[in-house]
Amino acid sequence: MRISHHIRLTASLLIILMISGLKVSFAQSIIPLETKNNAMVLQIGDDKVLRTIYNGPKLRNAKEYAIVQGVQRPDTDYTGQLSSAYTPSGSRNLFEPAISLTHSDGNPSLELKYISHTVEKVDADVSLIKINLKDPKYTLELTLFYKVYVKHDVVEQWTKIVNGEAGDVVLHKYASANLYLEGNAFFLNQFHGDWAKEMQSEETKITHGIKTLDSKLGTRANLFQPPIFMVSIDKPAGEDEGTVLFGGLEWSGNFRTDLELDNQDNLKIISGINNYASDYTLSKGKEFTTPKFLFTLSTKGKGQASRNLHDWARNYKLLDGHGNRLTLLNNWESTYFDFNEQKLNGLIKNTKALGVDLFLLDDGWFANKYPRNGDVAGLGDWEENKEKLPNGISSLVKTAKENQVKFGIWIEPEMVNPKSRLYEQHPDWVIKQPKREEYYFRNQLVLDLTNAKVQDFVFGVVDSLFIKNPGLAYIKWDCNAVIYNAFSQTLADQSHFYVDYVQGLYNVLERIRKKYPTVPMMLCSGGGGRVDYAALQYFTEYWPSDNTDPLERIFMQWQYSYFYPALASANHVTDWGKQPLKFRTDVAMMGKLGFDIVVAGLNEKDLAFAKQAVINYNRVKDIIFNGDQYRLANPLEGSVASMAYISKDGEKGVIFNYLVNNRYGSRSRASIPIKGLDPTAKYVINETNIYPGTISKIVSSREYSGDFLMKVGFNPDLDQSRTSVIVEIRRIN
Structure with a gap:
């Protein structure tokens, strides 16, 4: 990279200005983003293009960042944009862009020039850097945000795009982050899977061209591939040695990460919302803010990178990140849909006998016209089934209180069965395309959360449960279907659909958390189909997989543990697998412990073991939740x-x-x-x-x-x- 090194202010003066929070002018050419151990350094060139000149271990002398490029002899950069901090398209760029758009006059090109930046001290550990860029020929402005968590070696990056033009600007691609890494070689560790096969790991050397990790599922977007990955530099990193970057998008819908090895053998990582079928139109004066992309760099292997993320998540991202988690007994595998009030009262008493905190009532408790006796009907009709529960949920909550345990309940409020009153009354609330046959995933369709009325309905499902049952203490929120035949019957611009759906979901969750800020909620999505740090701001835990075979779970929980701390992982003891109860229980204790077994069917020794295991777990769980x-x-x-x-x-x-x-x-x-x-x-x-x-x-x-x-x-x-x-x-x- 041939970049000018005319330094107009020394790095020491820059740091003084950064700490003061003053607006910084173009006269400063170096912007170091430093954490405890690492630095990503940006430089403003004489052409006012913002470039990355360093991304690695922090230097002792900040002044020396300015001479990093002077000791290297890279191949020719024909574009002058290979190391761009946020690469535009349509002018001289020859590689994958971070942003692509069409101006209001039809011009598809974009140039981004540095205008100014500011640094805000959020707290003793966190700084927020805002860098303003602008197209010199158009009133199109961009702000790059970098939130630097110094102690944890974590950085979050996102982008705001503002249309100041006279007419509409159409965004074709709008990434959150654009990283640039130098090294002798790069190795990608990615994850893939399916239902009951989540978080399968594979590592390959990155070759020239583009490797894309993405999802187009709409919801339950992680079913085949999660938005997290690792990139090792020079050689594959081990647990305690090697240089490795962990990255991931904080977004619960379609995502896309491009990893491109360029002609200089350097790696560009561009990550954001998947722009598949998602051109986004900004009218005059409107703005678009991308989701956050997080990354941490470790020079001491994967173990240190994961502990960076764990500490960061507990302190800044997870809901109630240092709080307790409720042990529970779930009825699903002991009853499935076949239960009544008498059976459930017995299970609540078993909850008390086992010594756990809470009884969780799973699927099958609702709907009357089309009773929920299987997964083919009733979804969307959230009234208690009168035959199964003649005295309602409130009677079960009362029984739980009498037995000195808490009560929780399962819901899947984003979904609907075609065989339901909701579907009959509000067909316009359902995501489906005109002139196309409906196509079902688990016999259900997805409700249209781009519609404000549907958002009100979904919020109302949760709100009414708490209003009717003030003692309700836990929600298991499921999401079992992906989006087929994507189409909103009320949305004006269908290309906004995939983005607006997720934003609609977040609107609902914001309302729930504003009214019920402390109620524990499990993030479930047919297993691990929706596990990301944007969603986990609203949930206390996630469900890694419907596969609870303890041998399989050892491998899955191992892979999840690189990115998510143990207190966020909901692990249940079930009858999956052939291992004895001790093995199953021991595996489930590596996180938030729950049981999904027929307690009354345990023999004397198994019951004694399970009860003692709960006592043992309560003694050590603080170390599991908050330790390294x-x-x-x-x-x-x-x-x-x-x-x-x-x-x-x-x-x-x-x-x-x-x-x-x-x-x-x-x-x-x-x-x-x-x-x-x-x-x-x-x-x-x-x-x-x-x-x-x-x-x-x-x-x-x-x-x-x-x-x-x-x-x-x-x-x-x-x-x-x-x-x-x-x-x-x-x-x-």
Whole structure:
């Protein structure tokens, strides 16, 4: 990149002005965005084009950012825009743009020139940098936002586009972020899946051209591919070594991330809303703000990157990120749709006997004209089914209170069955195309959240439940269908549909949270079809997958854990899989614990174990929720999986160990080094969650130095008779 280095103000003066929050003029040519360990440095060229000149570990001397480009000899940049901080299209750019539009006079080209920038100190840890750009020939303005979380090495980036032209401007592409990375090679770790097969990982070397990660599903957009990814620089990063960038779009609809390796062998990452079928028209004076794109850079491997995100999410993004989470008993796998008030009252009593906090009533409690006795009817008719619940939900809430447990309920308010009163009364509320046959996903269609009346209806579903049942303590919000035949019967511009649908969803969730700010809600979407940090601002937890086979969940929860902290992962003990109850329970404890089993059907030892497991979990859950997470033994690389949660002060921890290979002779042969301890301290290790009648092989009186445990390690002694072992570690000096 041949970029002019005429520095009009020293970097030190720039930093003084940034801290003061003053508006910065073009006279300053370097804009460093520094976190605790990293820096992304932008430069204003003599041509007023804003470019990225550095993205890597923070330099000790900020003045030296200005000479970074002077020590490199790149190939020719024919465009002068390869390293653009936000690449426009239609003029001299030859590569993938971040923004593409048509001006009000029909001109499809765009140039972006630096005007000014400001820095606002949000708090001691957070700064918000706003950079104003403008087309020199048109009154089209753009603001790049960078929210820098210094302590957590996390940056959020987004864009605001303002039309000051006399007529309409049509946005064809409008990305949130445009990153530029230099390196010798790049390796993409992406995720894919399907129902019950979420978060399958694959890593490949990035070759020249464009690799696109995207979704066009409309809702439940993560079904086949989530909007999160990793890019390793120079070589594939390990858990504790290598340079790696974690990225993800905070958006609950169609997304698109382009990764383009250019002719200089550098990598451009452009991410935002998917512009598929989504040209967006801005009339005069209107503006469009993109969703946030988040990223963190680690030079110490994937483990540090994930802990960056975990701390950031708990502090700034997750709803009630440092709060408690309710353990629960769900009725779904014990009754499915076949229940009545008497059965549910019995399950509520089982909830109390098990020792968990809450009973969750799942699908099937509603609709009368078309009773919800299966997934073919009733969705959209949110009145209690009189045959199943003659005394209504309020009677169940009362029974729960009498048994000293809380009560929660399942809803799927964005959806409708064609066989429902709602569909008959409001066919114009349903997403479907004229002149096309309806096409169903799980026998249902999606309601049109671009319609304000539908937004009122969906809010009313939740609001009426709380009004009628003030003791209601939990919502499981499901979303099982994707959008087929996308069309709104009330929207003026159909190309706005996919964007306005998600914004309509957020409008509803904003209203719910304004009125009910603290009620826990699970983000469920036929499994993990809608897991992103935009949605998780409104929900306390997410449902990773409908696949609750504990062996499968070890692998899924492992992959999710790179991006999301454990307290956000809702894990239930069910009858999926062939593993014993202990194995199933141990796996579910690596997050927010729930049960979805027939408690009355447990034998004496299983019931005793389950009750004690809840007690054990309540003792250690604060470490799981708020401690540092360390992946110790990768199930993809051997017969053992091991995951540790260590308190921030290194005083205590809990380590989950599993045998994931059933072949003859499989066991934990080697010791597993532990991480996050104080090397100068002494520790003891004892086994917990022991099944009744078994004796632990762990010698709880033995003392270890932190140095020994981190360099040599500890063997949980797994074998085919002992497939799941949880140990607690405690500092004794």
